Amino acid sequence: MTVTPSADVVVLDIEGTTSEAGFILGDLYDFARPRLEEALGRESLRAARADAIAETGLPADATDTEVADALRALMATDVKSTPLKTIQGVIWAEGFAAGEITSQFFDDVPPRLRSWADQGLRIAVYSSGSVASQQPWFRHAPQGDLSTLVEAWFDTVNAGGKKDASSYATIAEALGVAPARALFLTDHPEEVAAARAAGWQTVALDRAGEPWAGAAFEGPVVHTFDEIELGR
Template sequence: MSESPVWIVLDIEGTTSSTESVHVGLYSYARPRLGPWIDAHRDDPVVAAAVAETGGATTAETVAILHGWMDGDVKATPLKTLQGQIWADGFARGELTAHFFDDVPPALRAWREEGRRLAVFSSGSVASQRPWFAHTAAGDLSVLVERHFDTVNAGPKREPASYQSIAEALGAQPGELLFLSDVPAELDAAGAAGWRTTGVRRPGEPSEHAGFGDHPVVTSFEEIK
C-alpha cells in the first residue's frame, strides 16, 4: 500500500478467527443454554426485548425459533444479543477461549505500535466481540481494539451505508480506512463507500476459493504492510 491506513477495521469469522471456532465452538456452547438463560434473566430488559422480538409466546417457542435461526445461520438481532450475553458469561467463567489465527495477534500488536488504530465490524454482537478479543491463547487483545461495530449500531455488512456510518463514527475519511474480510460482498460494500479493502483468503475457510474481484487478497496478516 502506498500509505498506511489510519484505521484497520477487522471482520472476525474467517478473517481473524476460524469460522468453525464460532459456528461449532460458540454455537454449541450457547445452544443448550438459551432456554435457561432466558428463564434466569427475565427481569433483564435487554433479554426481555430480545425475547419479545422473536415472537415466541413461551420459552420453548422462543428457543425453537432461536434454534431455527442458528440452523439457518440467520443473522437475527435477538439471537445475536442472547448469544452474546451467554458467550460473555462463558468467557468470564473461563469456560471459553477465543481462537485466532497465529498471524493475527502479532500483526495487531505491530500495527498498534506503528500508530495504526483498530476497530472491529462483525455480525456478532458488540457484547460478544469484546470478550472474544479479551480471552485468547495469546493474551488480552481487547486492549488493542478501540471501537466495535455490529449490525445493530452500524447496519448490515453488505450495504455501503453501514461503512459510511462507521467512517462518521470514527471521524475518518473513507480513504483512511482499510477493511479486512473474507466475504467479497462485504468488501464490495466497503469499497462502494470509498474504503480501502483487502480480501483474506484463509485455507480451509468457506471463502478459500471465492472470487475477490479487484480487491487485493492476502492469506496472512503478515502480507499487509
C-alpha cells in the same frame, strides 16, 4: 503476495478473518444452544426476545422453549440474526468470564495487531456478532488480551448490516475518519463490495478451509495477515 495499503484505521471482521468460522459455529454455538431458554427468561433480554419472535414469525405468546427452538433453527443455518446475536453475546460473555469457553485466533493475527498498534494505527472491529461477544472474544485470546488494542467495536445494531454500504459510512463517521483512509479486512465478498461502495479500502482474506475460500473478490486478496504491510 504482499499488499501495502496506507490507512489511518483498520477495521476487522472476525469469523473467517481473524478466527476460524468452524470454531465459532462449533464450540461457541454448542455452548449457547442449551442455554437459550434460561437467557430468554431474563428481564434484561426482553427486547431481544420480542425481536426474535417478530423475526421468526412466532405468536406473541410463544413460550421460551418455542422461541429457543426457533433460534436454534437459525443457528443451524448460520442466519445473521441481530436478536440471536444479542442473546448469544450475553451467554458467551458469561462463559468467557467464568472460564468455561475461550476464543481462537489464527496464529498470524495477534503479532500483526500488536505491530500495527505499535505503529500508531487505530484498530476497530465490525462483526455480525454483538459487541457484548466481541469484547470478551478479544480479551480472552489464547495469545493474551487483545482487547486493549481495539478502540471501537461495531455490530449490526450500532452500525447496520455488513452488506450495506451505509453501514461503513456510519462507522467512518463514528471513527472520525475519511472513508478513503479506512481499511476493512474481511473474508466475505459481499462485505468487500459494500465497503468499497462506501469509499473504503479493502483487503480480502482468502483462508484455506474457510467458508468463502476461493471466492471472487474485488480488490487486493491475501491468505494471511503476514501478507499485509500496513502503513500510514
